Amino acid sequence: MTDRPRTRLFVDAPLSDGAAVPLEGGRAHYLRSVLRMQPGERVLAFNGRDGEWLAEVAQLGKSGGALTALRREREQTGEEGPWLLFAPLKGGRSDSVAEKATELGAAVLHPVFTRRTDVGRVNLERLAANAVEAAEQCERLSVPEVREACPLFKALEGWDPARVLFVAAESGRAAPAVSAVTAHRGRPAAWLLGPEGGFDRAELDGLMHLPFVVPVGLGPRVLRADTAAFAVLAVWQALAGDWTSQGGADSRPPFRDDRG
Amino acid sequence: MTDRPRTRLFVDAPLSDGAAVPLEGGRAHYLRSVLRMQPGERVLAFNGRDGEWLAEVAQLGKSGGALTALRREREQTGEEGPWLLFAPLKGGRSDSVAEKATELGAAVLHPVFTRRTDVGRVNLERLAANAVEAAEQCERLSVPEVREACPLFKALEGWDPARVLFVAAESGRAAPAVSAVTAHRGRPAAWLLGPEGGFDRAELDGLMHLPFVVPVGLGPRVLRADTAAFAVLAVWQALAGDWTSQGGADSRPPFRDDRG
Structure with missing residues (x-):
């Protein structure tokens, strides 16, 4: 198990090296007040186009916030689901x-x-x-x-x-x-x-x-x-579908973590 | 589609021709006050051993009630589920x-x-x-x-x-x-x-x-x-399991009725 951040966020903005990723107010509030995150902490971000990125919390305020994209962790793959x-x-x-x-x-x-x-x-x-x-x-x-x-x-x-x-x-x-x-x-x-x-x-x-x-x-x-x-x-x-091979499953647990 | 009764009840008692099937208070109340059933109306009953029986409401009171088993509609089958x-x-x-x-x-x-x-x-x-x-x-x-x-x-x-x-x-x-x-x-x-x-x-x-x-x-x-x-x-x-054949599904809709 790596020290992969546990928080994953779906975002709208493009993800690329060093990109600033705006967070709207509700999202920023959730990170700040529920997860008690601070600037500098890390999350994973994905937007459905650019793969999954390691990102850093840049700023969290009352009306919004921002992440900085640091490094691509997974390539976007075609997910031809039904x-x-x-x-x-x-x-x-x-x-x-x-x-x-x-x-x-x-x-x-x-x-x-x-x-x-x-x-x-x-x-x-x-x-x-x-x-x-x-x-x-x-x-x-x-x-x-x-x-x-x-x-x-x-x-x-x-x-x-x-x-x-x-x-x-x-x-x-x-x-x-x-x-x-x-x-x-x-x-x-x-x-x-x-x-x-x-x-x-x-x-x-x-x-x-x-x-x-x-x-x-x-x-x-x-x-x-x-x-x-x-x-x-x-x-x-x-x-x-994609259960026919085990690709990619090795490094991840079968059940999500316990925010139940 | 036959005029198969829509109410199915799981019961404890043995089911056989003419058998009296006691209903405990909660069950009787449900039939009487929620489904508004009257003596003479028909239901289906099963107990996990004797198949599925057409049964008639014999009596519904405050402290309980009874059905009379009329006719076996389906044989009990081995259900070797996981x-x-x-x-x-x-x-x-x-x-x-x-x-x-x-x-x-x-x-x-x-x-x-x-x-x-x-x-x-x-x-x-x-x-x-x-x-x-x-x-x-x-x-x-x-x-x-x-x-x-x-x-x-x-x-x-x-x-x-x-x-x-x-x-x-x-x-x-x-x-x-x-x-x-x-x-x-x-x-x-x-x-x-x-x-x-x-x-x-x-x-x-x-x-x-x-x-x-x-x-x-x-x-x-x-x-x-x-x-x-x-x-x-x-x-x-x-x-x-039992989805590998279509046995028995022909006469029944795929989704239950709308007590949702």
């Missing part, structure tokens, strides 16, 4: 989907309204905040893109047919997850997860007529929508 | 592990204390209640056994070496999940998930010397302990 289209859920479950989908490497989080979705509004800022926090803690070099919520079929307009859309479906024709994922390994992928009540029959028929849709079965038990989201992303990563 | 040994987590995350591990088919939930576990007490009743509720909603025919919390190595005393214990491990020797699970397919299985801070070095060394332990890597991102639990159970079910 997209997640999901019907928004009640009671904090959407937040938990954002958190865990980030850890499980989703590249895009897209809330979509289906006919039986009984959640009318999605707090995108909160989804994004959950995704940022999870990305900081799980060692990702990027944060998933959070897309504006929209009706399901609008989200599918202009869909690139090269990208397979796996749909967790009640249809008897659905293939077991392992066969479906294996058959489409190497293709860019997205998963669509319906609401707790499932898809409407007409909606499901509409989906099944789309050439890029592959229905997937998730076994004999009825999964909650959030459970299904975690499950499909894990299965995809294990079979077709 | 065991889950997990370090208890903070902030409701253990409850969520109980819920989702049940949906993902775990046969045993066993909280174990590791050196870095910073949760001193586990509310087993609450874990069990979460498991029962999830089993009722996910169409399982059984409820996972919730074992008394104990220190990790005590839980491993007298371990049947035929049962593989997959350990989500930081070791560089860990095989990717798909290889590890595939190599041990067909064996009874258990998963061990450490606390947020990971296993202690000596603890991990101790584990790695056990002949039934197989270290498993979960990719390049650092997963929270609860995310890791959901992920490994899903991957195991997809590759070695």
Whole structure:
């Protein structure tokens, strides 16, 4: 174990040798008042483009602060994670989907309204905040893109047919997850997860007529929508994603540290 | 879709033709005051031994009630799900592990204390209640056994070496999940998930010397302990468990109904 700083921050600004990286007020406050950091202490910073940088706290004030980028620690790598289209859920479950989908490497989080979705509004800022926090803690070099919520079929307009859309479906024709994922390994992928009540029959028929849709079965038990989201992303990563090699995992613990 | 009753109840009593099935006060209250059920209405009942029965509400009073078992709807099947040994987590995350591990088919939930576990007490009743509720909603025919919390190595005393214990491990020797699970397919299985801070070095060394332990890597991102639990159970079910066939899923929606 090296003395790698424990604090990782997602920032907007470019990262390069000696670059000054502004921190907005909330971030500066968190470092100063919660983590009790002082100028000169070190953190890791990433912006989704320039890799991960060792950086030094330059200044922390009431209205903001700044880091100085010191040295690149990891190169940016292509993280071709799957997209997640999901019907928004009640009671904090959407937040938990954002958190865990980030850890499980989703590249895009897209809330979509289906006919039986009984959640009318999605707090995108909160989804994004959950995704940022999870990305900081799980060692990702990027944060998933959070897309504006929209009706399901609008989200599918202009869909690139090269990208397979796996749909967790009640249809008897659905293939077991392992066969479906294996058959489409190497293709860019997205998963669509319906609401707790499932898809409407007409909606499901509409989906099944789309050439890029592959229905997937998730076994004999009825999964909650959030459970299904975690499950499909894990299965995809294990079979077709970046869990297939152990690259880079050696120097890091499997579980994040205990800011629980 | 048949007119299968939407309410499923886990009961203690034996289920057979015409059997009277007592309901304790809390259960009777829930049916009467929350679901507004009346005598004569139908529910499904299961006890983990006798399959799933169509039953009729016989009586609902203040101090309890009773069902009458009418007809067996599904035979009891062997549900050889994996065991889950997990370090208890903070902030409701253990409850969520109980819920989702049940949906993902775990046969045993066993909280174990590791050196870095910073949760001193586990509310087993609450874990069990979460498991029962999830089993009722996910169409399982059984409820996972919730074992008394104990220190990790005590839980491993007298371990049947035929049962593989997959350990989500930081070791560089860990095989990717798909290889590890595939190599041990067909064996009874258990998963061990450490606390947020990971296993202690000596603890991990101790584990790695056990002949039934197989270290498993979960990719390049650092997963929270609860995310890791959901992920490994899903991957195991997809590759070695009951997701490998679609048996029984045809007549049921993939997501439970919306008591969210």
